[in-house]
Amino acid sequence: MSEVQSKRLAVGKITGAHGIRGWVKVYSYTDPVENILDYSPWQIFTQGQWREVKVLDGRVQGKGVVAQIEGITDRNAAELLQQVPIEVARDALPDADDGEFYWDELEGLAVVNREGVALGTVSHLFETDAHPILVAVDGDSERMIPFVESYIDEIDLEAKKIVVDWQLDW
Structure with a gap:
C-alpha cells in the first residue's frame, strides 16, 4: 500500500506476538490504553515503508493491549512486526475537547x-x-x-x- 500523505501521529508500537493465530501485543500511548483500538486503520512501518493495516479485533490484556490485524494469520508473521511503530492519520482523530490538547x-x-x-x-x-x-x-x-x-x-x-x-x- 502507498504511504498516506497526511500527517501521522504515533499512538503505540507492536511489542511482540500473542498466541499462535497472528495476534500482536501492543504498547499503547493512548489514555486509556484501549483507545488505540478505536483508531483504524493503523499505519505501520515495515520493510522500509509505511503501510495501512486494518484492526480486526482487540482487547486489554494485562497492562497492555492485544490486537488482530488483517493479513497477519500466524505467530511467525506476528513476530516479524516486533517493535514496529503504530501511527494513525492525524485527521482521523476526533477534535480535542475544550481545554484538552493533543x-x-x-x-x-x-x-x-x-x-x-x-x-x-x-x-x-x-x-x-x-x-x-x-x-x-x-x-x-x-x-x-x-x-x-x-x-x-x-x-x-x-x-x-x-x-x-x-x-x-x-
Whole structure:
C-alpha cells in the first residue's frame, strides 16, 4: 500500500506476538490504553515503508493491549512486526475537547513564565508514573516542567505560546 500523505501521529508500537493465530501485543500511548483500538486503520512501518493495516479485533490484556490485524494469520508473521511503530492519520482523530490538547499540537510552542521570561520551545512531552512532563528546550538547556494544572497557566495555540508558573533558575 502507498504511504498516506497526511500527517501521522504515533499512538503505540507492536511489542511482540500473542498466541499462535497472528495476534500482536501492543504498547499503547493512548489514555486509556484501549483507545488505540478505536483508531483504524493503523499505519505501520515495515520493510522500509509505511503501510495501512486494518484492526480486526482487540482487547486489554494485562497492562497492555492485544490486537488482530488483517493479513497477519500466524505467530511467525506476528513476530516479524516486533517493535514496529503504530501511527494513525492525524485527521482521523476526533477534535480535542475544550481545554484538552493533543501533545503534537503543543510541540514547537514558546514557553514563557508568568513574568514573560522565555524558557524555551516545547520539544516534546512524555508520561511518568506521576504525571506528564513538558520538555522545553532553549539552545543546549532543557527544562522539564510537570504538565499539571498547578504549573500550566495558559495554553494559547493561536499565539503559539504556553504560560507556566516556573522560574528561570528551577
